[in-house]
Amino acid sequence: GQQLNQSPQSMFIQEGEDVSMNCTSSSIFNTWLWYKQDPGEGPVLLIALYKAGELTSNGRLTAQFGITRKDSFLNISASIPSDVGIYFCAGQLQAGGGADGLTFGKGTHLIIQP
Amino acid sequence: KAGVTQTPRYLIKTRGQQVTLSCSPISGHRSVSWYQQTPGQGLQFLFEYFSETQRNKGNFPGRFSGRQFSNSRSEMNVSTLELGDSALYLCASSLFITAGGYTFGSGTRLTVV
Numbered sequence: 001g002q003q004l005n006q007s008p009q010s011m012f013i014q015e016g017e018d019v020s021m022n023c024t025s026s027s028i029f030n031t032w033l034w035y036k037q038d039p040g041e042g043p044v045l046l047i048a049l050y051k052a053g054e055l056t057s058n059g060r061l062t063a064q065f066g067i068t069r070k071d072s073f074l075n076i077s078a079s080i081p082s083d084v085g086i087y088f089c090a091g092q093l094q095a096g097g098g099a100d101g102l103t104f105g106k107g108t109h110l111i112i113q114p
Numbered sequence: 115k116a117g118v119t120q121t122p123r124y125l126i127k128t129r130g131q132q133v134t135l136s137c138s139p140i141s142g143h144r145s146v147s148w149y150q151q152t153p154g155q156g157l158q159f160l161f162e163y164f165s166e167t168q169r170n171k172g173n174f175p176g177r178f179s180g181r182q183f184s185n186s187r188s189e190m191n192v193s194t195l196e197l198g199d200s201a202l203y204l205c206a207s208s209l210f211i212t213a214g215g216y217t218f219g220s221g222t223r224l225t226v227v
Contacts, residue, residue, distance in 0.1 A: 033215070042118070042204050042218030043157075088157065101147060101159025101170050102216065 006089050006105025013079060014113055021087060021108040022073040029091030032065050032072040033102065037086045046087075047074070076110075084112050116141065118207050118219035126225045132193040135222045139186050139207030145169075146188040147216060148180060151202040160203075163188055164210070192224075200226045 006023045013019060023032075031050055035043035047058050049065035049072060056063055062075045072089055086109050090102040119138040127133050139146050147170075148160040159172035163182035180190040186207075192199055202223050206216035 035218075040220070042206075042220050045215055045217065048215045090157075099170070101162055101172055102149075102157075103159070104149075104157035106156045 004089060004091060004103055004105040006108055008108060009106070010109040010111065012111045012113060015079060015081060017079055019076040019079055019083070019110060020073060021089075022071060023089035023091070023105045024071045025091055025103075026070070028069040028093070029103075030069065030094050031092040031099075032063070033090040033092070034061075034063050034072070034074045035088045035090060037088060037107075039085075043088055079110075079112055081112055081114070084110055086110070118205055118217055120203075120205050120219035120222050122222060123220065124223045124225075126227060127195050129195055129197060129226055131195050132191060133195060133224060134189055134191045135203055135205075135224070137188045137190075137205030137207075137219060139188070139205075140217055143207035143209055143217075144186055145208045145210055145216075146182055146186060147206045147208075148188070148190050149204045149206065149218075150174070151204055151221070152200075157204070160190065195226045197226050200224060 004023050004025050033048050034046045037043040047063040052069050053067050054065040060077045086107045088107050089105040092102050093100045121136045145164045147162040149157050151157045161180050162170040166182045177193045182188045202221045204218050204221045206218045208216045
C-alpha cells in the first residue's frame with residue numbers, strides 16, 4: 001500500500017527557533033493534511049492543501065503541497081512552548097467522486113527546550 | 115458546537131471477547147471514519163461510512179466491522195479480540211467523503227489482556 005515517509009522523526013529545538021518537517025510519498029495524493037496531536041487527544045487539523053504547488057499559512061504555520069504531488073512540508077516559525085507535540089502529515093487520494101482513507105506519516109515529535 | 119464524541123474513553127477487555135466502540139460526529143457531518151493508532155504501526159485507516167453505507171475499507175481482517183446509523187452516529191466492533199488489537203481507536207468526521215478536513219475525536223483507548 002501507500003507509504004508516507006515523514007522526517008525528522010524527532011526534533012529538539014530552542015524556544016524561538018524555526019522548525020521544518022516534511023513528508024514524501026511513493027505515489028501521488030491530491031490532498032495533503034497536517035495534524036498535531038497532544039498526549040491523550042486525537043489529532044487536530046492544522047492546515048489542509050488541495051492543489052499542487054499550493055502554499056498556505058495558518059498563523060506561524062506554513063505548509064506547501066509539492067509540485068509532483070508526492071511531497072509536502074510544514075514550517076513553524078518562532079516556536080513557543082505550546083508547539084510541543086507530535087505532528088503528522090496525511091495524504092488522501094480522491095478519484096471518481098470518492099476518496100481513499102487518509103494515509104498518515106509516522107509523525108515528527110517536537111520537543112522545545114526553554 | 116460540540117466536537118466528535120467517542121465513548122468510552124478507556125476499555126479493558128480479555129482476549130477472545132468482543133468490543134463495541136461508539137462515535138458521535140459533529141452535527142451536520144455525514145462522513146465518519148475510523149482509525150487505529152499503535153506505537154508500531156502509527157495511524158491506520160480502518161473504514162469510512164457515509165449515509166449509512168461503508169464507502170471505503172482499509173487493510174484489516176474481517177474481525178473489524180462497523181456501521182453507521184441514520185443520525186450519522188457510528189459504531190465499530192472488534193470480535194475475537196487479540197493482544198495486538200490494543201490501541202487507540204480514533205473516529206473522525208467530515209461533511210463529505212472528499213472534504214479532506216477531518217475532525218478527530220479524543221479516541222477510545224482499548225487494552226486487551
